Amino acid sequence: MTPGRLAFLLELVGVREEIAVPLPQRVCAACVEATSVTGAALALVSHGGQGGTIAASDARIRSVDDEQFTFGEGPGISAFATGEVLESDLATSRAVSAWPAFTRHAQAAGIGAAFGFPLLRSGLRVGSLDLYRDTAGALTGDELGDARALAVIATVVVTEIQSHAPNAGEQLHPDLERGMGRAIVHQATGMVMVQLGVTIAEAIILLRAYAFSHERPIFEIAADIVARRLRLE
């Protein structure tokens, strides 16, 4: 990464510009412009792999990326947990065995390759920048460099937003919280924990398994549990 290229990427994101599009979304758009990928998404992840997609280059990519947190697996969750992941062909057995449910879902949405880059700063991880391409194929060395630099820019952007939160160390900034939108799933998990007398980690797995076996979105299941229309037995 030359200083010139970094300056170009910062220009692409438009870090100094006052425009209506929020910075996290501009980072995603810059990924698409700078590299060969079809789309990009920015996800925030907590310890234990809970999280949500807070920005994406378009609605389809957003939905693909956010489903990671339904399945508990995917490029962003892997990048958060273990570092950069490059699955240049989702049709390979390696991708399928790494993320069986996510891969099936992503392929059905037309995705051929997925790449995850951790949002890392001062040794602390807060999420991932996920790149998707409709066609299979590796990123070039230059594209990798750009993606890593954009992940750094994304990290600075989200930590900067959070630093302006009224209670920065306790509650997520409203601009970040808005995109997460999984509150109802966490609430339902807490209810399942009491209903079945299990730990929170077990409750997450049971909820996912129920949604999976009934082939219904986890949000619907969660909404039914919270509205007390459904109890897991």
Add this chain to the structure above:
Amino acid sequence: MTTREPRLAETFVELADTLVDDFDVIEFLHVLIARCVELLEVTAAGLMLADGHGELRVMASSTERTRMLELFELQNEEGPCLECYRSGAPIDCADLDAAESRWPRFAPEARAAGFRAVQALPLRLRRATIGAFNLFHSEPRVLPPNDFLVAQALADVATIGILQEQMIREAQTTTGQLQTALDSRVAIEQAKGVLAERSKLDMDAAFETLRVFARNGQHKLSEVARAVVNGTIDIDDVAKVAVRTRNEPTA
């Protein structure tokens, strides 16, 4: 100057190296002070930095005697380092014997410590002065212009190193806050679910219960939520608050 140049280049490389991984600001300043004494043929050197309240603190000294003198200077609020830090400009005193009226307490103390001359250079980047770099001579002299430039370059390196370390620490704080907030929000939503199910509350009432319980016990909301989710506090104790909350709508 010619015999010194290779060593000088090495010093800058050495200092630049300490700026990367595992940067320890105290170690960095000690290296800087030691090289400064060696390269500039000064008798002793010291470095003071301003703390969060703008008060100077002695951070590194080449000898214990120098450290004591610098502490004396701070205690008596008088001397070259303080003047240099306040004005942001270098201070030269080529002869401490003639400085009695300028520094009635510091000058005799410095002479008693064996020094005859003193210089101070500001640690500054653009308009911000973050401290001062002090050079002590056992003879009445000041650095020749070339040596002064080297000293100023060392002071600039120190400033950049210190400011960079502060930036890294700040980044650590803000990133840590985001991480904590992310972890907290999941725990808070889950704890709302636990309480809602246990005490047959809606989610808003469950949140209010958590909030009041945390406030009453002067706990952090996120800590209470985590304890509820991990089962380390009795949920019924938390839920009792709900009854009171409902009986006192103004609470």
